[in-house]
Amino acid sequence: MSIVTLNVNGTTHEVDVDPSTPLLYVLRNDLGLKGPRFGCGLGQCGTCTVLIDGVAMRSCVMRTSQARGEITTLEGLSKNGNLDPLQQAWIDEQVPQCGFCHNGQLLNARALLDRNPDPSDAEIREAMDGTLCRCMTYYRIQAAIKRAARSTMAAAQGSPTESTEAQVKGAAE
């Protein structure tokens, strides 16, 4: 065991762990985060994704001691109490089924839009390809990424976003 310092969602933590422990377990079990989840432990599915300095990384195959930089988990995606445009698009499009994979879907989509604010269909498919969903919500994920890209660009240009329209329906508790 040794002390490892982690910067997660804007807060610095010191944890006393075996530094070879995959980051996933430290985030979940020591820091109590619920966004990154175990899906394969092999780097194959994306369920455990976190952003490190904006890059989507698979925390199940990363040693905690390697996790240098600012870590953002799903919990840290909203800013100042406002949902990330992707999270809003996910609600507007009613994307998830079980939702278990959507930590990875959202964070990989965030990393994509940060690199490429207006991706084509082909670019979305390529960038998201390694992030698996066994409920097969892919079609709506892709629609939601496009919706978020549009609303972000529209907001940047000062015109109203289309994502407000869906708020009226139903009552999220």
Added chain:
Amino acid sequence: MSTTLKLPKAMEDALHRINPSASRRDFLRASGALVVSAGFSAIPGARAIAAVAGTGLYPDPDFLQLDTWIVIHPDNTATFFVGKTDGGQGTGTAFRQMMSDELDIAYDKTSLIMGRTDITPDQGGSGGSDAIERDGLPMRRVAAEARRVLLEMAAEQLGAPVAQLKVKNATVTVSSDPARSVTYAELVGGKRFDVKLAGGNVDATGGMADIKPVDDLQYVGQSLQRYDIPAKVDGSLTWAVDVKLPGMVHARNVRPPVAGAALRGIDESSVADIPGFIRVVSRGNYVAVICEREEQAIRAAQQLKAEWAPPADAPFPASEELFDYIRGATPTSSSDPEIEGDPDAAFAGADRVIEAEYDVPFQGHTAIGPAHALADPSDGQMTIYSNDMKSYGLRNGVAEFLGIPREQVRVIYMDGPQVYGRTAADDAGFEAAFLAHELGRPVRIQWTRDEETAWDTKGPAYSFSLRGGLDARGRVVALEYDARAVDYNHVGYNEADTVLIAQLMGRRPAEPARGNAATPAVMYAIPNRRTNSQVVALPMVWETPLRTGNLRDPNGPQVTFAYESFIDELATAARADPVQFRLDLLAGSNEDDVFRRARSIAVVRAAAKAYNWDERPSPRSRDANRRQTSGQSGAGPEESPILTGRGISYTFRSRTIAAAIAEVEVNRQTGHVWVKRLVCAHDCGLVINPEGLQRTIECGMLHALSRALWEEVQFDREKVTSVDWLSHPSLRHSDTPETIDVVLVNGDPDPDRSDLAPYGAGEASHKPLIAAVANAIHDATGVRLRRPPFRKERVLAALRAAEV
């Protein structure tokens, strides 16, 4: 060692909001009712409250008490308690819509608790797509009864007869004098209804009130957003995998290295040096390691030295040998042939006889998150935090397995990765309970990826032989269907003697389950028919990773693949358009009590219309294909490797009708298949939430597309070799169709009738899809693929063999 964790306040609040059981407990205590102990004990602090409230015993919630289903709070909101679970298809939202309508309360003033065996009535959990169709009815009747009772109370309070009252948003008003009103909360908020319901079983539960006619439903039919989605996208939801308890430890299973291996010995010293190591627990061939921390348990499971003796005989043939094995095996059971007309004479007199064989491999659930559960044995009770879709069965099964009274066991159902039948036999729940019972500490178990892919329950493999006779005009005069399913010893629902841990411990029932080989679900009029179905067994029946269990309409996709592929083959032989051929077969059949014939015709027509289907026989002519694709790509007529085609398939699942159309692009140089467009027409009667339904239909289709294009459990003669996402690929983003159209059909002959019933929708769209893809590939290429998955190597080999 910090394995416990205080949940952040915001999460605690969020949990409390969606699990307001603490207030229910307080309410019950305040009203002097039998105290239901322990609210959400995962929340530190809540346990202390629970201890005050009383611990240990969890009697069955009485489904004949209105209070078990509905609580009106002092703030004029309501909580509904139902014995169901929601695998992410939005059934929870639909339950709230239905119950809000019947109770006459605003939807957003309600909340819902599902599947908690200590505080929700036992409706069996989920399965068979009958959440809305069957289990929604008692919910509606009970909510209607609550409304009736509240109106009677209001009549007394307001001094006006019920007939002169109206009710809206949980407020009762005198029609003639709106100033006189009383809220539900003023009538019963924080108090018990204490109203006895009627009904010989939970499905029949109801009171004196009738449910509302369709026209009076306000929320039913609206696309309300699912209440569970925000917490799933902002990271605030606490899933079953997230629960942490004081003193909790981590377990991992150690499975036999080859199927049927017997444990000879364990060298515990091989893991004794691992920090945090607590214990190896083994019984029979079941082995688990337990450590303080999760990563320690992972390491211990990998490092443990155990000696295993392989079985004397191969447990199963290799996956490439499977279908020869199935065809050559002696069945364990055969159903009596169903015979209509005189098939032998009809075949003898037929103008042409067509025959074909189809095979479907084992396909697994392979949930994105492997099996998991947390069991807490403190205070002489056993609480299991689980995503078991049939939480009540888990409770009963665990009590029996551990030999403790069921009143000491409760299951707290929480969200988890997709279920689709997997958690109907919740292996991890039993394992966690067993280990916690042994250790006397809360134990969380988590299966690994390879364990889940190799050892989860499988959809049965099938071999089919079909034979059809056409007359000179191309009409089907005879059809013979033979199905063989590898389904012997199909695992039951959370049975204490068939879950995996029981099998590995050598605890098993006297007789394996008989299993099932299914027959087609179509409304076709074929005058002479013989239908045979047989079950076969693999050599190793127990402790096998090739256990069959329920996978999203357990037999439907396999059977419909074979049958609807064969109908297409007959249409091709008859040179008929595949849609018209089906409509002709439907036209002559008899109607049934839920109008499945009329609704089938409406659905097939609606799919064809939505697709803009052009009437012609399949396959598409090579010239037409070249013209179109070269026109699209701008390349010369010989250059485009892409062949396009479309295929239809139709079936029903129980009372719900579905027709799917797939449009494919097949690359004849690589064999790669892309399903570019999907259409589903779907009639499930009364629609509760159109958008939620549409999503479920889309995902049901894509789940089957994954089975059509990718999924196959592979194994050698010792073990399953499909162990991860490389050796067991699944549908990916790049496979997603460009367009998916869902058409919600109401094909009832009296579509506006006031008692239109809702039918199940979790599986129907999943069922016809594999056949639609196979039919589309045939339309594009002229090559008939009779065994999924249609991975490119298999497609290319077939194209080469046919010189396409």
